[in-house]
Amino acid sequence: MSDHYLTRSPVTGQEYVPMRAPRFAEIPTFMRAPLAESLEGLDIAMVGVPFDGGVSNRTGARHGPREIRNMSSLMRPIHHVSRVNPYELCTVADVGDVHFSTLYEAAKAVGDIETFFGKLHEAGVAPLSAGGDHAITYPIFRAIARERPVGMVHIDAHTDTWDEYFGAKFHHGSPFRLATEEGLLDPKRTIQIGIRGAQLSTEPWDYSLEKGMRVVFMDEFARAGVDAIVEEARTVVGGGPTYISFDVDGLDPVYAPGTGTPEVGGLTTLEAQTLLRGLRGLDIVGGDVVEVAPPFDPSGNTALVGATMMYEILCLMAEAVVARKSA
Numbered sequence: 001m002s003d004h005y006l007t008r009s010p011v012t013g014q015e016y017v018p019m020r021a022p023r024f025a026e027i028p029t030f031m032r033a034p035l036a037e038s039l040e041g042l043d044i045a046m047v048g049v050p051f052d053g054g055v056s057n058r059t060g061a062r063h064g065p066r067e068i069r070n071m072s073s074l075m076r077p078i079h080h081v082s083r084v085n086p087y088e089l090c091t092v093a094d095v096g097d098v099h100f101s102t103l104y105e106a107a108k109a110v111g112d113i114e115t116f117f118g119k120l121h122e123a124g125v126a127p128l129s130a131g132g133d134h135a136i137t138y139p140i141f142r143a144i145a146r147e148r149p150v151g152m153v154h155i156d157a158h159t160d161t162w163d164e165y166f167g168a169k170f171h172h173g174s175p176f177r178l179a180t181e182e183g184l185l186d187p188k189r190t191i192q193i194g195i196r197g198a199q200l201s202t203e204p205w206d207y208s209l210e211k212g213m214r215v216v217f218m219d220e221f222a223r224a225g226v227d228a229i230v231e232e233a234r235t236v237v238g239g240g241p242t243y244i245s246f247d248v249d250g251l252d253p254v255y256a257p258g259t260g261t262p263e264v265g266g267l268t269t270l271e272a273q274t275l276l277r278g279l280r281g282l283d284i285v286g287g288d289v290v291e292v293a294p295p296f297d298p299s300g301n302t303a304l305v306g307a308t309m310m311y312e313i314l315c316l317m318a319e320a321v322v323a324r325k326s327a
């Protein structure tokens with residue numbers, strides 16, 4: 001492992017790799033990666049976005065980044081299926097959390113998130129984020145999709161293509177409608193997987209379909225099986241820049257109860273891992289895991305699931321970094 005991953009104890013002067021320390025020890029950065037002091041030479045930044053001002057029901061996702069950091073101490077570097085070690089393929093660090101100028105004005109939060117991710121984007125650093133609620137993905141797209149729209153593999157119980165809700169356009173049910181309307185997301189290169197749950201109106205589902213998104217409702221996923229959906233996801237997003245957005249409520253609440261808007265009858269954790277592993281070789285330019293709400297997660301398992309899915313996405317992003325550098 002490169003010197004980048006070394007930390008020096010200010011007490012003993014001893015150098016060590018926190019990722020190799022006992023997992024209950026040390027300050028819990030994401031995956032025990034170094035806390036970055038600058039963006040220089042960095043390929044992938046792990047970011048916390050502790051914002052849940054867009055939640056429509058049970059709040060708490062603002063606590064997600066800290067608990068995911070804590071549970072991510074259980075992650076180790078080498079992937080057991082692909083044997084990928086993302087930290088050897090590229091340079092990875094925790095860059096801390098987005099700073100908010102105010103906690104109480106959603107419109108300003110959009111600007112704060114966009115500004116933060118804009119700086120990463122300008123420095124050529126690919127972001128892997130922990131939310132926060134799903135509203136955060138819209139300002140992330142405003143930063144990373146400035147030059148061209150991105151495609152997306154989206155795992156969620158909800159399409160998040162809702163219109164206004166209680167007088168607001170910015171909330172956790174609308175990021176992909178806003179992103180589509182602003183030309184940041186290419187709906188024809190978007191697949192939404194795990195959609196389910198009764199609704200007041202079919203309008204959001206219809207919006208996704210009318211814009212050309214591939215919407216895989218959960219009953220179809222269960223019948224077709226994960227391998228068939230992987231193949232279809234690869235075809236839909238193709239070779240262009242692609243973002244992975246993982247809402248933990250896409251999983252069955254048996255696996256991820258700690259979330260604001262759970263819907264029973266969802267993906268298993270293994271199906272989700274298999275799905276993500278099937279996306280190797282795509283041009284993954286960023287990703288997030290959102291809607292982990294620790295107040296509803298007494299065992300910490302949802303945060304562990306969130307950390308594990310972040311690690312899966314990190315491995316995909318690291319291989320994509322290598323591919324882009326050699327292209």
Ligand code: MN
Nearest residue numbers: 134156160247
């Ligand atoms: Mn969502």
Ligand code: MN
Nearest residue numbers: 157158247249
């Ligand atoms: Mn959802």
